Amino acid sequence: MKNKNLKHLLVLTMSLSMVAGLAACGNTDTPSANVEETQQTVVESTSTSTQESETPVEPEEITYPLDTDVTLSVWTNRLALNSEYSDYTESPFHTGLAEHTGVDLEFQFPAKGLSAKEAYNLLLTEDVLPDIIFRNFSNGTAELEQLYNDGVIYDLTEYLPVYAPDYWAVLTSEEYEDVYKCLASDEGRIYGFAAIYEGDYNKTYRGPIIRQDWLDECGLEAPVTIEDWENVLTTFKDKYGAALALTSDRLLHDWDGLNAGVGAYSGGVANWYLDDNNEIQFAQLQPEWVEYMKVLNRWYKNGLIDPDSITMDANALRTKAVNNQVGATIVPMSQMTNIVTDAENTGNGADWVGVSYARTAAGEPTCAINTSSTNWISKTTGVVTTSCPEEELITALQFLNYGYTEEGHMYYNFGEEGETYTLNAAGEPEWTDLITGDAQGLNCVTKYTGATSSPIAVQASRFVQMKNNEAAAEAVYTWIDNTEVGKHVVPELALTEEENLTYSDYFAAIQTYVQETTQKFITGELSVDDYIDDFYAQLENMGIKECQAIRQAAYERYLAK
Amino acid sequence: MKEKSFKSKIKKDFTRNKWKYFIVIPVIIYLLIFAYKPMYGLIIAFKRFRPQLGIMDSPWVGLQNFKSLFRDFYFTRSLRNTFTISLLSILLSFPAPVLLALLLNEVKVKWFKKTVQTITYMPHFISMVVICGMIISFTQTNGIITDIVVFFGGERANLLAQTKFFYPIYIISGIWQQVGWDSIIYLAALSGIDQEQYEAAKVDGAGRLKQMIYITLPGLIPTISMLLVLKLGKVLGVGYEKILLLYQPITYEVADVISTYSYRKAFVNADYGFSTAIGLFNSVVNIVFLLASNKLSKKMGQSGLF
16 A cells, blocks of 8 residues: 555656756645655755656666755664674764765664564564664565565565666676575565675685694695595694594584585585586485595594584684694684684694685585575665655665665775775775774774675675685685585575475474484494485485475576566 | 342451552562463464564464474474473482582581582572583583593593483583572571470480481471472473583484474574464473372372462
């Protein structure tokens, strides 16, 4: 109902604005107050655009800061405040964003003590919502569609090309086709502004790292195949008493074990992948996965894997690394930054470098890197709620569009030119002393920039490099080198509500079963050879085939988009 | 006529006890707001709840959530583990504070008694997350508890990564956490025992052990039976925090209880209806146990709760 009204309003104001444009001055004699306000905004924003615009779907050219006195409230679990500030009015990034866009912003963050998800669920029960919600919608478009059907958010499909032309250009570019496909509903509706990774560099933030100094001392090359890894780890164990140590969640993780060394598509997390015929397959049902379990079990038995990996958290891993008990591990960039800093501070002589994901043979592409399946950052999306009055919708869209303009891109990622960054000879941003000299180290970037978890913009690869230390920034290149993982990762699929109910009923049990069986295979509590047939039978029993069929159907719908 | 007399009875009662009623008002308000009003939320168990629609407008699904629950692959396992952990803690953790109180009661050196009490209280005030962090470090391959196990001839390994060690770790650490705190109520009950009884027993030639068995323990029985009935009423209410912090997929087989399984399920699917259905099921089982044990307690000659 509301949306229909708005559509009429849009058409009306568009035609009015053409008239206004031809008359070269604003006509204020319209009967409806609503139309008048909207029209004024439109007139203001069209004043710089070509006066001869023919059709109402021509994009509006927007100049920032916007000339408006609208105040927008923004609820977000992203764009977090730096720990130094207790309120957004103290934060240079947040106040600067209001200045640059010309919109008064009122930020709301999840209350302390609540998880972001709980806070969001509480928020939804309120009668009046903030104008804009920017968060990670973990069920993706299905969740957005639900919100739209419940009348909580606007459908933005028609407005985006007009009022958010810069975002629209990014979304419809060939480069980010995957984002568009994931974001669009089955009917082709777009509900929000996606936070976007610039490219593979950002998508891959985790991988294997190894002690280069020990490799050199032992005269070994960086390991490539599973045999290399076994050889290196055995040498490390004999010579230094160090092992391959992983945190408990990593031990099980899907794409970033060393599984690619035997051509398996997962470790211990129930995982779907696309085979060479573009069909959805379950990683744990493949013979390669069985092979991988045998390898891990052998390593575990021979003491090549630290047995504490099953319970270890990130801090425990750091301690072990400082104490020279770790020869290799698989970590995210930020943790690598920590480990390298620890090594520098204690002077234990460790030289950590990134190494490639395992391969079946040198020169072969690897089928596993820890990567996001799309450029859509954790399904983080900015949506406009129906609590935002219709006459403020355009301002909201223009505000959200800011991050996708050239100027906004730089602001979200690097802050103010001259203040937080300068451009070097190659035209690339470099931090100024304000950042590099900060007592918080590189963690201070959240004071001035908004790209750390996800911006309402494209997250620049350069930002990710600059936010981590050099060793970690370098490591990513070895991780993304010669990979064909893109071919195998299943994109975010939108399940229908019915499908989702059946699927989650089955799949929750399957996930649990796969995790516990994997750990038992690794530690040898269950013998792979004896138990594998039971494992298959049990999966079948739990409905793995039904799940596969649901996924395949959803994938075919995705392809058809 | 009868009606009228009933009314007048109430009226009389009110005027006579008005201050008592006045004092009880806050408690009644508390119960109405925090115990009765939330019961309204139980209808979520029969709905496909969506927060943005609210409780009333979410669609009804009948018994579907319960069907999912009973059909669930891990339901029986979680139920079994919940009962096991609950019964183990009733068998082993429940008597510990009684024993501590009895022993403390025999200690006549005041400073020693106080020191022991303070030391045993302390773990109660440490946050669960910290406690579990400590347990995880102590049971690593080179942890201090592992060292002790190795000293007694055990194998050096990560203890929490083995199913056979999960219950001992859970129960023993639980006793360590709560024994001091829980003994307070028994110590209070002990101070209420008539001292003349002890003197009489001494005259009759009873030693300290006999005094403990024939005077102290019977004096504690009403408190013990009341707390036991209460405890049995929470048989399915095994807290999820500690298990969640200590278990790993490899120990799910023994450690995964109803609350942790539903937590994982809710976490993945945000399935509120399912979680509420579990909550309702828990409450029903708990109340059955509560009533049964209350009855039993009365049968055994104790007063029971009600």
